[in-house]
Amino acid sequence: IHHIWKCSYLTGRAHGWRYYHSTALKNWTQAREWCREEYTDMVAIQSQEENDHLVSLLPTRTGSPYYWIGITKSEKSDPWTWVGNNSTWVGNQSWATDEPNNNHVTEFCVEIYVNNNKANRGKWNDEKCSEKKYPVCYQAQCNLTSCDRGRCRETIDNTICLCEPGFGGDRCQTAVTCDALSVPQHGRLQCHGSYGPSRFNSSCRFHCDLGYRVEGPEWLQCQASGRWDHPAPRCQVEQCAALKWTSDRLLRTCLHPIANDSFNSTCAFSCEEGFELSGQSVTICDHAGRWTAEVPTCSGKGTFFVHFYC
């Protein structure tokens, strides 16, 4: 009812924007005002395909007046510019033969011929803006809720969401997922992210058990590409320096529960008969990779001065 009252007609709809035209004649300025009041703006054509599509939707006329479209200029030397977004698209077949001719010196507005003349149908003609013709408008279908994490773009037969990096889905509603990380052996993993576990921008911190250290980067972040920014680190057992000794009088018994000379390796020392141990008899590789004691030495027993007192 509203549209009949306003004397306008839904010319057609692509899945994207809808086209409307008025059956009331208006000069170009009034035509644009009407389009902006009732819809989004005057129609903007950005390709030959869109041009042909629009022509197929508009009622064919047998002669002037035709339809105003949203391309104009304000000076003779200016480029023709679409009012919606300042695009200057003009196809090499857009103008009718010998147009634009600026016949009346101030022909700064454009009409589209929608007639049955094979040579002219769908072609453009420059006209004085004060002439009265039928406006053609479009109603944008993109709105604030069309795309969650992206920009909505109207195309001839669709609206598409151009997603921000890190998001996907037809409405850019899902964050990109990285492969789940596995808990390292001898360690644990602490992750948090605003968009869910292993989703874009979530970060994980690797911790290792006592006696192990993180070999590689401690923090990983899920990138927009769906890959973690680094390969996952490993928990590497703490390593002590190999024990060295010179005295061949020293006897040792070592246990290496994890790996040679590493965390929790233990060596017990003693000396051959007749020699004396100097230093600690046990050393342990601690959780920081340090031996708790140095290797002891064995020395000959001191000379005993036995004094006999008679």
Ligand SMILES: *[C@@H]1O[C@H](CO)[C@@H](O)[C@H](O)[C@H]1NC(C)=O
């Ligand atoms: C188009 O250009 C005019 C004049 O340069 C400017 O005022 C206007 O904001 C522009 N519009 C868009 C959508 O870029």
Ligand SMILES: *[C@@H]1O[C@H](CO)[C@@H](O)[C@H](O)[C@H]1NC(C)=O
């Ligand atoms: C103007 O808008 C149309 C339709 O949305 C788009 O195809 C075109 O790329 C835009 N041009 C500029 C210069 O922004």
Ligand SMILES: *[C@@H]1O[C@H](CO)[C@@H](O)[C@H](O)[C@H]1NC(C)=O
């Ligand atoms: C128009 O331009 C298109 C591509 O830009 C080209 O393929 C075509 O040959 C051109 N047609 C004429 C008549 O110049």
Ligand SMILES: *[C@@H]1O[C@H](CO)[C@@H](O)[C@H](O)[C@H]1NC(C)=O
């Ligand atoms: C269009 O019509 C309005 C109202 O009559 C008038 O104010 C305006 O100057 C006209 N515009 C052109 C370009 O002739």
Ligand SMILES: *[C@@H]1O[C@H](CO)[C@@H](O)[C@H](O)[C@H]1NC(C)=O
């Ligand atoms: C917003 O646009 C989408 C399509 O892009 C449509 O499905 C939805 O119904 C629209 N919402 C409103 C409130 O107009």
Ligand SMILES: *[C@@H]1O[C@H](CO)[C@@H](O)[C@H](O)[C@H]1NC(C)=O
């Ligand atoms: C991703 O995380 C960084 C901080 O690590 C933050 O500055 C940025 O805003 C986040 N991006 C999104 C889209 O949430």
